Amino acid sequence: MNCFSAKTEDKFLKSARKRISGRDADFTFRKAVQRNNAGKLDTSIYVHIPFCESLCPYCPYNRVPLDRDLLQIYLNALEKEIKAFAFENKDVKVSSVYYGGGSPLLAGERLIGINDLIRQSFKNAGDFCIEANPNDIDENSVTLMKRAGFNSVSLGVQSFNDILLEKIGRKYDSKKAEDSLAELQKAKFGWLNADMLFALPGEDINDLRKDIGKIVSLKPDQITAYPLFTFPYTEIARFRKSTAVQSPPLLLRRKMYYEVYDSLMASGYERCSVWSFRRKNLHGRYSSVTRERYVGFGASSGSYYETCFDLNTFSVKEYVKSVEERGNATALSVKFTERMAKLYDFYWRVYDTEIPFERILDTVKYDSRKDLHVAPLTKILLFSGMAVKKNDRFILTRRGAMWVHFLQNLLSLRAISRVWGIAKRDAWPDIIRF
Ligand SMILES: C[S@@+](CC[C@H](N)C(=O)[O-])C[C@H]1O[C@@H](n2cnc3c(N)ncnc32)[C@H](O)[C@@H]1O
Ligand code: SF4
Numbered sequence: 001m002n003c004f005s006a007k008t009e010d011k012f013l014k015s016a017r018k019r020i021s022g023r024d025a026d027f028t029f030r031k032a033v034q035r036n037n038a039g040k041l042d043t044s045i046y047v048h049i050p051f052c053e054s055l056c057p058y059c060p061y062n063r064v065p066l067d068r069d070l071l072q073i074y075l076n077a078l079e080k081e082i083k084a085f086a087f088e089n090k091d092v093k094v095s096s097v098y099y100g101g102g103s104p105l106l107a108g109e110r111l112i113g114i115n116d117l118i119r120q121s122f123k124n125a126g127d128f129c130i131e132a133n134p135n136d137i138d139e140n141s142v143t144l145m146k147r148a149g150f151n152s153v154s155l156g157v158q159s160f161n162d163i164l165l166e167k168i169g170r171k172y173d174s175k176k177a178e179d180s181l182a183e184l185q186k187a188k189f190g191w192l193n194a195d196m197l198f199a200l201p202g203e204d205i206n207d208l209r210k211d212i213g214k215i216v217s218l219k220p221d222q223i224t225a226y227p228l229f230t231f232p233y234t235e236i237a238r239f240r241k242s243t244a245v246q247s248p249p250l251l252l253r254r255k256m257y258y259e260v261y262d263s264l265m266a267s268g269y270e271r272c273s274v275w276s277f278r279r280k281n282l283h284g285r286y287s288s289v290t291r292e293r294y295v296g297f298g299a300s301s302g303s304y305y306e307t308c309f310d311l312n313t314f315s316v317k318e319y320v321k322s323v324e325e326r327g328n329a330t331a332l333s334v335k336f337t338e339r340m341a342k343l344y345d346f347y348w349r350v351y352d353t354e355i356p357f358e359r360i361l362d363t364v365k366y367d368s369r370k371d372l373h374v375a376p377l378t379k380i381l382l383f384s385g386m387a388v389k390k391n392d393r394f395i396l397t398r399r400g401a402m403w404v405h406f407l408q409n410l411l412s413l414r415a416i417s418r419v420w421g422i423a424k425r426d427a428w429p430d431i432i433r434f
Helices: 006-021 068-088 110-121 139-148 162-167 174-187 205-218 235-243 250-265 316-326 338-352 357-364 374-383 398-425
Strands: 028-031 042-049 093-101 127-132 152-158 191-198 222-227 269-271 276-279 294-297 302-304 308-312 330-335 354-356 387-390 393-396 431-433
Touching: 042 068, 068 110, 068 294, 068 316, 093 110, 110 139, 127 139, 139 174, 152 174, 162 174, 174 191, 174 205, 191 205, 191 250, 205 222, 205 250, 222 250, 250 269, 250 398, 338 354, 338 398, 374 387, 374 393, 393 398, 398 431
Parallel strands: 042 093, 042 294, 093 127, 127 152, 152 191, 191 222
Antiparallel strands: 028 330, 028 431, 222 276, 269 276, 294 302, 302 308, 308 330, 354 393, 387 393
């Protein structure tokens, strides 16, 4: 991954993307004049609450230190944004609602009102899911989540190793992480996911084995294990540059990914996406962004409607001001051609690790003879042993999942980091090419 210079890699990726996506695909966010309408879509909802009690140095998300007064003002704006969208989009059917952050539980009792508003404003508001930091969990917050109607929770455990937790700036120890998980299990939510991080600074394979062994012994419904991405605009990246702390080298990372994969598969879990494993015999899955379409509310949230992707301003203060003035805070928008939409969908199905044939056939319809198309891509997957055919679908192999993991790493670091890096600095950018 580091054999080429960043410039060569960038050139190669851009040229491959152009050939695959078609010549009319334009990867440019432009300043938005208004929010796009969702039409008659079945969609999920994403709600962003950016406040955190303490800011983790590796975190790439849009988050700000907790300011209780500003939080209340922000939540008022959030309700206003939801109402304004619902007024314009009466036919939208909602399949699930996901709260991410930041630390959404800091909104406390207000979550009950926002969930009620969503239920009243849209047809069929399905599952309600929320992300939680172990420090946010106690008897009161669990009761509150129940009253608000959450039936799915993701706990950011990250690690049970006190030294590693301290190194990455988490403000709890392994005992608190374990107690919080137990508290959530006692409350019997419909689905409980635990997030773990690996390839942490200074972590070795034995540390990872212990972490995986521990989380398996606690039996959450789902375990999601991410390698630590180092986004260039985060504190940890600046720290690494100045002190030469390194993340584990590529081969060790590969070994770690296989370690996670093999130990979870051998411990009663099965893969349900590149990063996630659920307990065998359970159905369903906890996931945030792999839904077909979504409407985002809150600072920095994105909305995807197949023909376009809208992005709200990242600045909390500008978000509040803009919602007050025009009922929304859309800052940027990128148009999707039909082919881009098909490929975007294809990308998420690869991420799911299972791709139904009909999706591939549907995608191939949008091929043009001039371009490298999706059909050869699936052939490459099969011949290189990265996928196998089973019934009516392609299934990624262990090796395939590992390469998707690297591809994701590359794409996230390049595209997301570019857009988010600029959007974090400038509340209303004119244009971002990615
Ligand atoms: C929005 S974050 C955190 C939710 C909650 N605030 C917390 O800290 O537990 C959701 C998940 O993203 C993952 N994550 C955060 N920063 C990451 C990074 N730099 N690389 C990979 N995964 C990351 C973590 O596992 C985290 O639980
Ligand atoms: S990882 Fe979670 S708690 Fe830490 S800064 Fe990011 S959103 Fe906040």
